Amino acid sequence: MEQTGGEISDKVPGFIAWMDTPSGKVPQISTTLSNVDHLGACMARWGINRMGYIVPPGLYAIGTPDSAALVVVTANYKMSYDRVRSALSGRNLWLLVLETFGVNVWCAAGKGTFGTGELVKRINKADLQKVLTQRQLILPILGAPGISAHEVAKRTGFSVQYAAIRADDLPRFFDHKMITTPEMRKVSFTTYERLVLIPVEIVLTLKSLALISAVVFLIAFMANGYSASVVMALACLGAVLTGVVTVPILLPWIPFRSFVLKGLLAGLGWCSLLYYSVGGCSWDITTTAAAFLGLPAISAFYSLNFTGCTTFTSRSGVKKEMHLGIPALGAAIMVSAVLLAVGRFL
């Protein structure tokens, strides 16, 4: 069951006071984030209480907006809400928060929860037609995959303007006659933007990571004894982390467009590093072959997984990679395991 944002009350983050409007009371909220807000954001990045990181959907007031003030629309993921309100500091605007079940604008638009139906529903529920004399909504560009602007206009009379990709660009947008510059329209995927995605990826992989390491350790322990099993478990752990951490960080600098190839290359790097640091020249031929086959394949699988987080990979591209890549990677890991087993009996 998806978690909802609940009802607006005086407990909403940043609550200052109630404001009277023709359609009832609206909470006026602060544009300054508190330490609690910053801590919450940090925890959410590590996947802690991420599901509870949600605000109630509905209409909020920033400053003292009147009936002619503009309306900015966002999702009810608390980080989206915090980003937008802090970017609107010093202005008088309405903030309309959609119920996206605590998911950010981009992912919610892809799922359709940041969508035409929900927007129309929120406009009617907040009775925007009564609160406002103007008929314009400002939306984030990354919400466009879920919204059909002409449909919204037809059903509510409100026209939609897509302002910018990043909330940080909103001040510039409002200060410059509400014109979206080409820069504001360009999606970015900077090192920082990639970095902040990694913690939660690690947390999400922890379970399979622990499992894989444990299984590998046990098998190796039974077969080859303690020190070999530690090396093997570490080798696999490193291969996974190469896919989950190294590839995302070094993304633009690793050659190839394909994430499978990027992962293979990075995995090969990890394997070579391991080979030279733990004295791989003493490995027998099957172990060496198994390592150089299996470890890059593990990295490639995990780096393919990262396509879900990027802002530039297409569905058809991922499909193509999976179609060719997953059978090949699966085969490589299998052959690698067989090699290790065979090596035991040689």
Added chain:
Amino acid sequence: MTGMCYIKNVTTLKLNQTACTGCGRCIEVCPHQVFALEGRKARIDDRDACMECGACAKNCPVNIIAVDAGVGCASGMISEWLQEHNVPGIKSGGRCC
């Protein structure tokens, strides 16, 4: 985006230019500057940059853009694929970025 280009020649994006009214909506919503306005018509200018988000198709008022945008995000597709192919045990959980 410099340094960030995905696989070429895969996008399912299609535009029926003849019916285009030149409203510019597709240019407004595309995060990868795939379209350009040429005279009074939109044109696909940088096809390989398309990430198939579906924003253009959804917002074109005369409905002349088609793209297989699908649902959810790509990591969800991996678990979808694994389930379709009956690979047990591995799941990315259908989560989102």
